Amino acid sequence: MHQAAAYAAAVPPHTYITFLALVEAIIPYTAACSAPGDVQSAGAVQFGVHEYLIWELDHNLSLWQGFYLTAVPLSAPTAELLNYGAAQFTALGYNQAPPCCAGRTGCPFADLHPADRIRVLSMLEQSDQLDLAPLPPPYRNDLGIVRYMIDFISRQTLFGNYSEWPAYGSTRLRVPTERRLECFPPGWSQVRYPGVVPGYRAFMGSVLTIERQGGGTSIVCS
Amino acid sequence: MCAAESMFDADVIVIGSGGGGAVAAKELGEAGLKVLVLEAGAWYGNKHWANPNSEHGGDWSSDYKDLDIGIYKKVFNSYENNMNDVVSGTFRFGPADRRRTPWHRIMRQKGDIWQASGVGGTTQHYWSQSPRAFPQAIDQVWPLSYRELIPYYEKAEATLPVQFSPTTPKEELFYYGAKKAGWQLNPTLNVTTPGYRPNPNAILPPNDRLMDPGCSLEELSDMEGCTLRGNCVNGCASGPSVDRIAKRSTLVSYVPLALKTGNVAIRPNSFVIKVLTSHDPKEGLRATGVQFRDTWTGEIGELTARTVIMAAGCIETPRLWLNSSLPFNEWVGRGLTNHCFDWVGGVFEEKELMRIMGLPEVYPYVGHTSGARVDIPGTGIFQVSCLSPGLMSFLTYGFSEAGYNALNPPEPGEPWNIRGRVVGPQLKELMRNYSRTMTMLLLTDDDTLYRNRVEVDPLLKDEHGPIPIVYYTPSPKTLKRRDQLARYASETLRQAGARQIIRSDTPFGFMLHLESTMRMGYVTDTNCEAFQVKRLFIADNSVHFNGIGGPNPTLTTQALATRTAEKIVAKYFS
Numbered sequence: 015m016h017q018a019a020a021y022a023a024a025v026p027p028h029t030y031i032t033f034l035a036l037v038e039a040i041i042p043y044t045a046a047c048s049a050p051g052d053v054q055s056a057g058a059v060q061f062g063v064h065e066y067l068i069w070e071l072d073h074n075l076s077l078w079q080g081f082y083l084t085a086v087p088l089s090a091p092t093a094e095l096l097n098y099g100a101a102q103f104t105a106l107g108y109n110q111a112p113p114c115c116a117g118r119t120g121c122p123f124a125d126l127h128p129a130d131r132i133r134v135l136s137m138l139e140q141s142d143q144l145d146l147a148p149l150p151p152p153y154r155n156d157l158g159i160v161r162y163m164i165d166f167i168s169r170q171t172l173f174g175n176y177s178e179w180p181a182y183g184s185t186r187l188r189v190p191t192e193r194r195l196e197c198f199p200p201g202w203s204q205v206r207y208p209g210v211v212p213g214y215r216a217f218m219g220s221v222l223t224i225e226r227q228g229g230g231t232s233i234v235c236s
Numbered sequence: 237m238c239a240a241e242s243m244f245d246a247d248v249i250v251i252g253s254g255g256g257g258a259v260a261a262k263e264l265g266e267a268g269l270k271v272l273v274l275e276a277g278a279w280y281g282n283k284h285w286a287n288p289n290s291e292h293g294g295d296w297s298s299d300y301k302d303l304d305i306g307i308y309k310k311v312f313n314s315y316e317n318n319m320n321d322v323v324s325g326t327f328r329f330g331p332a333d334r335r336r337t338p339w340h341r342i343m344r345q346k347g348d349i350w351q352a353s354g355v356g357g358t359t360q361h362y363w364s365q366s367p368r369a370f371p372q373a374i375d376q377v378w379p380l381s382y383r384e385l386i387p388y389y390e391k392a393e394a395t396l397p398v399q400f401s402p403t404t405p406k407e408e409l410f411y412y413g414a415k416k417a418g419w420q421l422n423p424t425l426n427v428t429t430p431g432y433r434p435n436p437n438a439i440l441p442p443n444d445r446l447m448d449p450g451c452s453l454e455e456l457s458d459m460e461g462c463t464l465r466g467n468c469v470n471g472c473a474s475g476p477s478v479d480r481i482a483k484r485s486t487l488v489s490y491v492p493l494a495l496k497t498g499n500v501a502i503r504p505n506s507f508v509i510k511v512l513t514s515h516d517p518k519e520g521l522r523a524t525g526v527q528f529r530d531t532w533t534g535e536i537g538e539l540t541a542r543t544v545i546m547a548a549g550c551i552e553t554p555r556l557w558l559n560s561s562l563p564f565n566e567w568v569g570r571g572l573t574n575h576c577f578d579w580v581g582g583v584f585e586e587k588e589l590m591r592i593m594g595l596p597e598v599y600p601y602v603g604h605t606s607g608a609r610v611d612i613p614g615t616g617i618f619q620v621s622c623l624s625p626g627l628m629s630f631l632t633y634g635f636s637e638a639g640y641n642a643l644n645p646p647e648p649g650e651p652w653n654i655r656g657r658v659v660g661p662q663l664k665e666l667m668r669n670y671s672r673t674m675t676m677l678l679l680t681d682d683d684t685l686y687r688n689r690v691e692v693d694p695l696l697k698d699e700h701g702p703i704p705i706v707y708y709t710p711s712p713k714t715l716k717r718r719d720q721l722a723r724y725a726s727e728t729l730r731q732a733g734a735r736q737i738i739r740s741d742t743p744f745g746f747m748l749h750l751e752s753t754m755r756m757g758y759v760t761d762t763n764c765e766a767f768q769v770k771r772l773f774i775a776d777n778s779v780h781f782n783g784i785g786g787p788n789p790t791l792t793t794q795a796l797a798t799r800t801a802e803k804i805v806a807k808y809f810s
């Protein structure tokens with residue numbers, strides 16, 4: 015098993031499935047709009063972005079506890095947050111689409127239709143009526159931190175997907191200094207970004223130029 | 237000099253080597269003072285730190301010859317996740333050791349604080365736009381006049397140096413739209429009326445041979461001048477030596493100049509945890525030095541100096557004041573401004589682009605990250621700003637005060653078709669149009685409010701003490717101006733021919749332009765010396781009286797730091 019697979023295998027299954035369901039709802043596999051195997055069809059799950067989120071959340075926070083600086087992993091409590099939100103959502107009868115795999119995953123969030131997962135995110139960041147007491151720290155009774163986190167995982171899914179991260183391949187879950195590119199980033203292929211290049215011959219002139227002579231400054235229009 | 241005085245380790249200690257600290261160090265070194273700079277983060281491009289993110293390396297560097305372009309370019313590899321991941325990237329706010337977590341700040345709202353540690357501070361990934369303040373935001377508002385700032389602006393502009401941005405396709409398209417929307421060219425550095433202009437950027441002009449196919453781009457990127465590689469935000473790597481890198485972060489501009497004076501030594505990996513003071517019979521409470529923690533070993537050191545400059549940025553400077561138990565001042569940490577950003581994008585059809593520019597794409601990844609703007613004193617600025625795809629995707633579609641576009645679509649008649657986060661197949665479709673999308677950053681003239689603040693958590697600590705909590709909610713007036721800017725920006729996009737217009741409605745808590753948490757006139761006098769602690773000066777964005785009307789803040793900090801250095805020499809060392 016390569017290192018990334020070993021890392022992922024060590025994550026509790028509930029956490030893993032929940033993040034997989036999250037990134038799938040944000041950037042799905044879209045077979046319909048492209049030929050099979052086309053890079054355009056791949057979504058965040060195919061790029062492993064759920065693993066990226068888990069890594070990011072588990073390497074995000076350290077606090078001084080007693081006499082030591084202690085890392086505080088956040089992926090498990092954040093998965094709990096999403097599942098708690100999903101359970102409340104279903105109990106309130108908010109579902110608008112048939113569940114995709116009710117009861118099969120053991121994770122209320124992953125059981126929902128992808129569109130309803132997005133509604134859960136929206137509910138969590140808006141609702142000041144939800145009872146946040148049953149949540150684990152740092153979310154217990156702290157709507158502000160919930161809002162911060164929903165926002166973080168949403169945008170970070172996009173950043174993981176459309177940056178070079180998936181191309182680190184088998185090294186993608188190593189410490190950042192030990193990651194190595196194994197292919198051209200697939201998210202960059204999807205958007206036709208040429209990648210890192212030394213420059214472009216794209217100089218089209220200057221509208222204004224600052225000239226400095228003898229301490230004074232003048233502006234020249236071209 | 238009395239015996240006690242001669243026992244100081246230095247004339248001046250500077251805390252932080254970012255946008256402001258590096259400037260103060262260079263100016264004071266040039267004036268002949270002995271300066272020690274303590275910087276919390278790593279040093280990229282110095283022989284003493286060959287593997288800056290995985291080994292402790294040396295302690296101090298004070299020699300210009302220590303700078304090493306090979307090490308610099310190895311670290312600055314331009315890959316956006318490697319460089320700019322807020323958790324683990326080279327440019328995060330955290331310890332040099334990238335195995336460790338970043339340094340935490342608590343925010344109970346959407347958004348993020350985008351600051352970088354390391355020599356050069358946040359200017360390592362800033363876009364180097366260096367406009368002056370809007371005069372109307374200074375005159376009769378600040379306790380000093382715009383005219384008093386002008387010579388210092390000129391000095392900082394010449395030192396960096398600042399030059400207007402070259403035109404590349406995205407600027408061409410921006411000018412086309414802005415002109416059609418009725419904005420006039422504003423050929424000035426002192427902006428008193430609305431209009432468009434190229435950005436005054438701290439970027440060296442393109443090399444004369446850039447358009448000469450006889451010179452390869454690889455060769456050009458090792459020569460002097462910008463190669464238009466579009467990576468300013470991911471760390472510029474074009475240039476023949478550290479001090480001639482095209483984009484003029486203080487890491488490559490003021491820091492090398494500081495070292496050249498022979499009077500400045502810099503210690504990275506050194507987080508200052510306390511400002512030391514004593515009671516002087518004549519001066520009263522005065523700063524005498526600092527206590528710092530080595531971020532690799534955890535060892536605590538102390539250094540003393542005749543004067544101390546705080547330049548740790550808008551969050552850490554007030555945090556350090558509070559954690560050092562310096563005298564109570566109700567404005568410490570208060571009055572935070574942030575230009576309440578917004579972000580507007582337009583997607584173009586190929587045939588429209590062909591018609592306007594004779595080119596099939598916008599090429600958002602070519603040229604300065606941000607190359608042109610419309611300034612509107614009293615309201616703010618909108619500026620073309622285009623990023624690599626990972627960053628562009630999250631800024632345009634990944635976060636929003638407005639929630640999800642699909643759940644809460646814009647009202648009919650609004651100038652944008654999309655407002656808020658986009659997910660699912662629609663997101664993929666929009667991202668497929670990345671190279672035909674032009675995005676703009678909006679900077680709002682932001683009201684300075686007492687309620688917007690940095691404080692420290694009563695319970696939670698990291699290795700440096702109680703951690704900062706940041707609160708920011710814009711005023712209704714700020715929001716009105718921001719909305720107006722979004723309409724202006726959308727109109728320019730529409731005039732340029734955009735088929736779809738997207739307004740992100742950026743989270744208020746997305747903070748890049750933090751200012752005014754240690755305001756001049758409240759916490760410091762006009763020399764930037766703290767009212768309550770003599771010989772303690774401030775030389776970062778926190779000392780601004782307000783958000784300077786919307787223009788990007790760093791040049792004003794650099795002008796002020798230049799002036800503060802002059803005042804320090806005059807008051808304590810002449």
Ligand SMILES: Cc1cc2nc3c(=O)[nH]c(=O)nc-3n(C[C@H](O)[C@H](O)[C@H](O)COP(=O)(O)OP(=O)(O)OC[C@H]3O[C@@H](n4cnc5c(N)ncnc54)[C@H](O)[C@@H]3O)c2cc1C
Pocket residue numbers: 251252253254255256257274275276277350351352353354355356357358359361362363364365366469506507508509547548549550552553556747748749750775776777778788789790791793
């Ligand atoms: C992506 C991005 C783009 C930007 N683009 C522009 C732009 O184009 N134009 C512009 O004007 N502005 C821009 N800005 C803002 C600009 O970066 C800041 O205005 C500028 O860096 C502020 O300078 P400063 O000295 O206040 O803080 P910083 O540059 O953040 O420097 C503070 C330094 O102090 C160090 N430090 C903190 N605490 C301690 C401590 N306790 N002990 C020792 N050291 C400490 C930090 O590590 C850091 O190096 C941008 C910001 C971002 C994030």
Ligand code: SF4
Pocket residue numbers: 439461462463464465466467468469471472473474482483603604605
């Ligand atoms: S566009 Fe930016 S990153 Fe590229 S060479 Fe010019 S300054 Fe450097």
